[in-house]
Amino acid sequence: xAKRVLIIGAGAIGIFYGALLAKAGAEVSxxxxxxxxxxxxxxxxIDSHTLGRWxxxxxxxxxxxxxxxxxxxxxxxxxxxxxxxDRAALIRPAVTKNTAIVFIQNGVEIEQEMQDAFPxxxxxxxxxxxxxxxxxxxxxxxxxxxxxxxGNLPSGISDKIAQLSELxxxxxxxxxTTDNIITGRWQKCVWNAPFNPLSVLSGGLPTLDILQTQxxxxxxxxxxxxxxxxxxxxxxxxGSVNINIDNTYAMPPYKTSMLLDFERGxxxxxxxxxxxxxxxxxxxxxxxxxxxxxxxxxxLRELQLELG
Amino acid sequence: xAKRVLIIGAGAIGIFYGALLAKAGAEVSxxxxxxxxxxxxxxxxIDSHTLGRWxxxxxxxxxxxxxxxxxxxxxxxxxxxxxxxDRAALIRPAVTKNTAIVFIQNGVEIEQEMQDAFPxxxxxxxxxxxxxxxxxxxxxxxxxxxxxxxGNLPSGISDKIAQLSELxxxxxxxxxTTDNIITGRWQKCVWNAPFNPLSVLSGGLPTLDILQTQxxxxxxxxxxxxxxxxxxxxxxxxGSVNINIDNTYAMPPYKTSMLLDFERGxxxxxxxxxxxxxxxxxxxxxxxxxxxxxxxxxxLRELQLELG
Numbered sequence: 001x002a003k004r005v006l007i008i009g010a011g012a013i014g015i016f017y018g019a020l021l022a023k024a025g026a027e028v029s030x031x032x033x034x035x036x037x038x039x040x041x042x043x044x045x046i047d048s049h050t051l052g053r054w055x056x057x058x059x060x061x062x063x064x065x066x067x068x069x070x071x072x073x074x075x076x077x078x079x080x081x082x083x084x085x086d087r088a089a090l091i092r093p094a095v096t097k098n099t100a101i102v103f104i105q106n107g108v109e110i111e112q113e114m115q116d117a118f119p120x121x122x123x124x125x126x127x128x129x130x131x132x133x134x135x136x137x138x139x140x141x142x143x144x145x146x147x148x149x150x151g152n153l154p155s156g157i158s159d160k161i162a163q164l165s166e167l168x169x170x171x172x173x174x175x176x177t178t179d180n181i182i183t184g185r186w187q188k189c190v191w192n193a194p195f196n197p198l199s200v201l202s203g204g205l206p207t208l209d210i211l212q213t214q215x216x217x218x219x220x221x222x223x224x225x226x227x228x229x230x231x232x233x234x235x236x237x238x239g240s241v242n243i244n245i246d247n248t249y250a251m252p253p254y255k256t257s258m259l260l261d262f263e264r265g266x267x268x269x270x271x272x273x274x275x276x277x278x279x280x281x282x283x284x285x286x287x288x289x290x291x292x293x294x295x296x297x298x299x300l301r302e303l304q305l306e307l308g
Numbered sequence: 309x310a311k312r313v314l315i316i317g318a319g320a321i322g323i324f325y326g327a328l329l330a331k332a333g334a335e336v337s338x339x340x341x342x343x344x345x346x347x348x349x350x351x352x353x354i355d356s357h358t359l360g361r362w363x364x365x366x367x368x369x370x371x372x373x374x375x376x377x378x379x380x381x382x383x384x385x386x387x388x389x390x391x392x393x394d395r396a397a398l399i400r401p402a403v404t405k406n407t408a409i410v411f412i413q414n415g416v417e418i419e420q421e422m423q424d425a426f427p428x429x430x431x432x433x434x435x436x437x438x439x440x441x442x443x444x445x446x447x448x449x450x451x452x453x454x455x456x457x458x459g460n461l462p463s464g465i466s467d468k469i470a471q472l473s474e475l476x477x478x479x480x481x482x483x484x485t486t487d488n489i490i491t492g493r494w495q496k497c498v499w500n501a502p503f504n505p506l507s508v509l510s511g512g513l514p515t516l517d518i519l520q521t522q523x524x525x526x527x528x529x530x531x532x533x534x535x536x537x538x539x540x541x542x543x544x545x546x547g548s549v550n551i552n553i554d555n556t557y558a559m560p561p562y563k564t565s566m567l568l569d570f571e572r573g574x575x576x577x578x579x580x581x582x583x584x585x586x587x588x589x590x591x592x593x594x595x596x597x598x599x600x601x602x603x604x605x606x607x608l609r610e611l612q613l614e615l616g
Contacts, residue, residue: 201509201605201608201609202609203609203613204612205612205615209608213608214604217600217604289598290601292525292528293525293528293597293598294601294605297601297602300511300513300517301509301511303510303517304510304511304513307513
C-alpha cells in the first residue's frame with residue numbers, strides 16, 4: 001500500500017521532497033497557506049537541474065493540518081524555524097498514533113520541543129543539503145545538491161525511517177540514515193553560523209567574498225561551533241573547520257538562505273542557528289565571543305528592521 | 309598681534325572651532341574644497357544651540373594649503389581620518405618652522421604619523437567632544453557639547469598650546485590641556501568602538517536602542533578597549549565602562565558620526581577607530597574577540613558598499 005505523506009510547510013524544500021516522494025509512489029498531500037488556490041488548481045512544477053522537470057499534483061491540497069483526513073504514515077515538517085511559529089501546534093491536528101513526525105529544518109537543539117510535544121510518536125530529525133528556490137507560486141527551481149540525512153530521536157534508525165529513506169533513494173537523490181543526527185546538526189551549524197549572518201550583516205555579500213576577505217573570522221566562528229558541539233557531547237570530526245573552508249572555496253559564490261529571507265523581508269532563522277548555539281554554549285560554559293558578537297549584531301539588525 | 313590660524317578640513321568641526329577662534333580675535337583662514345565658491349562669497353553661518361547664531365568670514369578662503377600666504381601660528385587639521393587621505397601631505401605646503409600642528413581628529417594611534425612627518429614642529433593631539441553637523445554649504449549647526457582637550461606630543465603642554473586653549477575658553481566653550489592626551493584618545497575610543505560600528509551594522513539604530521537591547525555586548529567591546537589601553541601603557545580609570553554606559557543612557561538617542569557617514573555614502577573611520585585599536589591589541593598580545601568581530605563585519609560591510 002502506498003505510504004501516506006503529509007507535507008507541512010509548502011516552501012521550496014517541502015514541495016521538492018514531497019514531489020520526489022510522489023514520484024516514488026507515495027500518496028502525498030500538502031498543507032499550503034499562501035499559495036493554496038494556485039496549488040489546488042494547478043499543483044506544482046518542479047524544475048530540477050539534475051532530475052529534470054515534472055509536474056507534481058498532490059493527493060490533497062489543504063489549508064490547515066486539521067483538514068487532513070485519515071492517518072498519515074509520515075508528516076514532513078519543512079517550515080522555517082522562527083519564534084513566531086509554533087511547530088508542534090502547526091502539525092498536531094494531523095498527528096495520529098502511527099504517524100512518524102519528520103522535521104527537515106535548520107538549526108541546533110530544535111529536537112526536544114518536538115519530542116516533548118509528541119512523546120508517543122516516532123520523531124525524526126532531518127537535514128537537507130540542497131539549493132532550491134520557489135520562483136513563483138507553484139514553481140520550484142532545484143539548482144543543486146539535494147542530499148538528505150534522517151535519524152530517529154533520541155537516536156537510532158527505525159524500520160519506518162529506513163523505508164522512507166529507501167523511497168527517497170529511488171527518486172535519484174541521496175538519503176542517508178544516521179544514528180547520530182544531533183552531531184549532523186552541529187556539523188551543518190559549522191557552516192551556517194558564520195555564512196548566514198555574515199551575508200546579512202555585510203549587506204548582501206555572497207559566500208566567496210566573505211571567505212576571501214575574512215577567512216580568519218569565519219574560522220573563529222566555525223571553531224566556536226565545534227567547541228560547543230564537543231562540550232555538549234557531540235564532538236565533530238577533526239578537521240571539520242578546514243573541510244568547510246575548502247568546500248566553500250570550491251562552491252560557486254552563493255547567497256545564503258538567511259540573506260534570501262532578509263532580502264524578501266521575511267523572518268530569519270537567527271534564533272535556531274545562532275541563539276540556540278549560544279545558549280548551549282552558556283549552559284556548558286564554553287566561551288564563544290565571536291558567535292556572541294554575530295548574534296548580538298543580528299538581534300540589532302532585526303530590531304532595526306522591526307522599528308523600520 | 310592676532311594669532312594666525314589655518315583650518316584644514318572645512319567640515320562641521322573645523323568650521324565651528326575656526327569660527328570660535330575668529331570670534332576670539334584670531335585671524336582665521338580656511339582651506340575648503342567642496343564648498344569653496346560658496347564659502348569665498350558668503351563665508352559661514354554658525355547656528356549654535358548654546359552660543360547663538362553668528363556669521364564667520366574667514367580671513368582667506370583657499371582651495372589648497374599651498375595657497376596659504378605667510379606663516380600660520382597654528383594649523384588645525386580637522387578632516388576625517390580615512391586611508392585614502394594623506395594627512396601629512398594635506399597640510400605640508402602650509403607648515404613653516406613656527407607652526408604648531410594641531411589635529412582634532414578621531415581614532416587611536418594616529419599620532420606617530422604626524423610626529424614622523426613633522427619632527428621639527430610642535431605637534432598637538434586634540435579631541436573634540438561635540439555634536440555638530442554641516443546642514444548646507446556654508447551652514448553649521450551646533451547641537452550640543454563642544455569640549456576640547458589638547459595635549460602636546462609625545463606629552464606635556466607648551467605655552468603655545470596653553471595660549472590656544474585660553475583663546476578657546478574665551479569663546480564660551482571649555483578647552484582643557486592635558487599632559488596625557490594619548491590616554492584621552494583611548495578613553496574616547498571606549499565609546500566610539502562599540503557605538504559607531506554597531507549603529508552602522510544594525511542598519512541605523514540610534515545609541516539608546518543599541519544600549520537597551522545589547523548592553524552586555526557593548527560592555528564587552530568597551531572592556532576590550534580598556535584592556536588594550538592598559539596593555540599599551542595608558543590605563544584608563546577604574547569604572548570607565550560604567551561611566552560610558554551611564555552617560556549613554558543619559559544622552560538623548562544619538563546618531564553616531566559613522567552612521568551619518570554611512571548614510572551619506574562617505575568613507576567611514578573604521579580603520580582609525582577599530583583597525584588601529586585591533587592592531588595595538590595584536591602588537592601587545594591582548595585578546596579582543598568582540599572588537600575583532602565588529603571590525604571584520606565593518607570590513608565586509610565596506611566591501612559590499614564598494615562592490616555595490
